[in-house]
Amino acid sequence: MVQSGLEKLRRIIEENDTIAGRAFDLGIQALIFVSLLAFSIETLPELPAGLRPWLRRTEVVTVTLFTAEYVTRLIVARNKFGFMFSFFGVVDLLAILPFYLALGFDLRSMRALRLLRVFRVLKLVRYSQAMQRIHHALLIAxxxxxxxxxxxxxxxxxxxxxxxxxxxxxxxxxxxxxxxxxxxxxxxxxxxxxxxxxxxxxxxxxxxxxxxxxxxxxxxxxxxxxxxxxxxxxxxxxxxxxxxxxxxxxxxxxx
Incomplete structure (x- = not known):
């Protein structure tokens, strides 16, 4: 029963040949765009003070969902260590790591960690066949x-x-x-x-x-x-x- 549930979950996450799988992919892609938009808005020099709490909440929500995605992918992965050290595994980890490392610190003094959030754009590679083809081509050459x-x-x-x-x-x-x-x-x-x-x-x-x-x-x-x-x-x-x-x-x- 548990194995059957894992197989269904793995198919939803790793394949897009079902309605649930396509919905999952579209949801993650939308989340990536929202996260990148919030990150870009934060760089505005004259950002209204009332907007910062909303951007912070957006960051918390997106990181929570990205973390759930990463943990779920790790659970359903047949080779867990292989996933952790794969290209997409590292990208998924870098997408959430700055948030947790910066807890309790002033992000203004941790610009390097803040910059790591831009790695979330690489998560889009997973959902683009053309980008995967480029990755394959780079491996060939x-x-x-x-x-x-x-x-x-x-x-x-x-x-x-x-x-x-x-x-x-x-x-x-x-x-x-x-x-x-x-x-x-x-x-x-x-x-x-x-x-x-x-x-x-x-x-x-x-x-x-x-x-x-x-x-x-x-x-x-x-x-x-x-x-x-x-x-x-x-x-x-x-x-x-x-x-x-x-x-x-x-x-x-x-x-």
Missing amino acids: WEELVLYMFMTFILLYLAAVGIYYCERDAQPEAFASVFHSLWWAVVTLTTVGYGDVYPVTVGGRMFTFALLLIGLGVVAVPAGLVASALSKARELESEPQPERQTQTEPTNSDH
């Missing part, structure tokens, strides 16, 4: 993205060193060290070009020209990786379930 980040970091460092030696004598304040030059390297390689720091020497300008050409590739590479991974993720979604399991399960070799 994870190794390539890590390699790209590593190579980009090396390129940024080399760019900072190069412009430092080209411009340190002409602009000692802007390019005082390699660390000071890293800001210019980031702005140039990402082709943002704020214009607050720029080379004035011939060598520095030639170096910048070459770096700008490389920067086009720096911006394009991750977009190509993610686009390819999204295409692969969509193909996997469209495949029949048994076929997908056959492809994803490792084959055991006979010994």
Whole structure:
């Protein structure tokens, strides 16, 4: 009887193929939007004093319901430790943790905890198939993205060193060290070009020209990786379930 009740509850919470499941999903999504709206209203510089108690009550109600959701998901989870340390488990915990950590403290002195409330927006990922597809795509392209980040970091460092030696004598304040030059390297390689720091020497300008050409590739590479991974993720979604399991399960070799 208890097991049957847990299965029904698990289906309502984890699936949306029933009226109760869809109602639960819509209720949580509405709660997320209300919570984010209240959080944003709190940041208004001239907030009426009479509105603060209502915002506080809204926070208490939303956190209570989020806590009930988290505890319920933990109860119905087949692998409880797996849920606790999963992406959605961590997001659900971060959505309620600041409230409990701040009890008895002045939130004005705990801005870091207050900022953690913005993690509630990540709860919406659970209810968006497109966002889940992006998450799947990032997992597919994870190794390539890590390699790209590593190579980009090396390129940024080399760019900072190069412009430092080209411009340190002409602009000692802007390019005082390699660390000071890293800001210019980031702005140039990402082709943002704020214009607050720029080379004035011939060598520095030639170096910048070459770096700008490389920067086009720096911006394009991750977009190509993610686009390819999204295409692969969509193909996997469209495949029949048994076929997908056959492809994803490792084959055991006979010994």
